[in-house]
Amino acid sequence: QKEVEQNSGPLSVPEGAIASLNCTYSDRGSQSFFWYRQYSGKSPELIMFIYSNGDKEDGRFTAQLNKASQYVSLLIRDSQPSDSATYLCAVFTSGTYKYIFGTGTRLKVLA
């Protein structure tokens, strides 16, 4: 079992729709969870972090965390073509002191 799992996609959504990206993790000691966006040929940039169960909203983005189910998700409302990118889920565990990344989900927003 991979430590952090994501569906590789591509996930295609029409412009203006809600895109839902999901991530599961295996280490119950994980403490912080991050969503990065990566455009082709560029380095990852942080969109959001979350460390408490529940929802966290920032503009069009909402991160959701369920530690009991070891599940974290990212919702993108009113998706735009400029949101087309690969979204990486990352998990941080202070015990190992490492960021572990999923392989990413490629999102395509169709105009």
Add this chain to the structure above:
Amino acid sequence: DVKVTQSSRYLVKRTGEKVFLECVQDMDHENMFWYRQDPGLGLRLIYFSYDVKMKEKGDIPEGYSVSREKKERFSLILESASTNQTSMYLCASSLGRYRGLNTEAFFGQGTRLTVV
């Protein structure tokens, strides 16, 4: 703004060469990381460091070494480059372990290394 700068954007090296990839951050971060990114495999951790002169192996350290003589600089060394080390290399930094949990990793622009 946090700045993580990698010395080269593109590099082409020959098999067997010793290769140095340099990374500098300007935000006084304790932690620094080297990842490689390959299609379908995502980001894989090579080495990381949480203090000057400290280093820890990541998931794929074979064929690599690192050096951290100063807090702001973390170097990745390919002792004898091989074609299977052709990849995108990403350096990252973050605040130290005692400064809170929500410390995201900031990435450099990446170095695309081709070994021929």
